[in-house]
Amino acid sequence: MAYLGLGLTGEAGEVANKVKKIYRDKNGNFDDVTNQSVAGELGDVLWYLARLADEMGLSLNDLADANVVKLRDRKARNVIAGSGDNR
DSSP: OHHHHHHHHHHHHHHHHHHHHHHHHHTTOOOHHHHHHHHHHHHHHHHHHHHHHHHTTOOHHHHHHHHHHHHHHHHHTTOSSSOOSOO
8 A cells, every 4th residue: 555655646746747847848838748748647647546546445436426526515515715625
């Protein structure tokens, strides 16, 4: 679990770093080359996420469905903006 969790955060950091450099070096212009580069890292994020979910006995579909329900509830209660888990 630790390996997968740390791998997930490491790959997510690589995505963030690539996006940062696109803004720094290319004025935020995403072209085919930069999209391909970010897409490769997103694939790594997805792999770690899928493996971690599987180890926990969760499916990505169930996680996505639950997240949509959570966000719709927040929107209905007008608390979609802001921070914190318990909105």
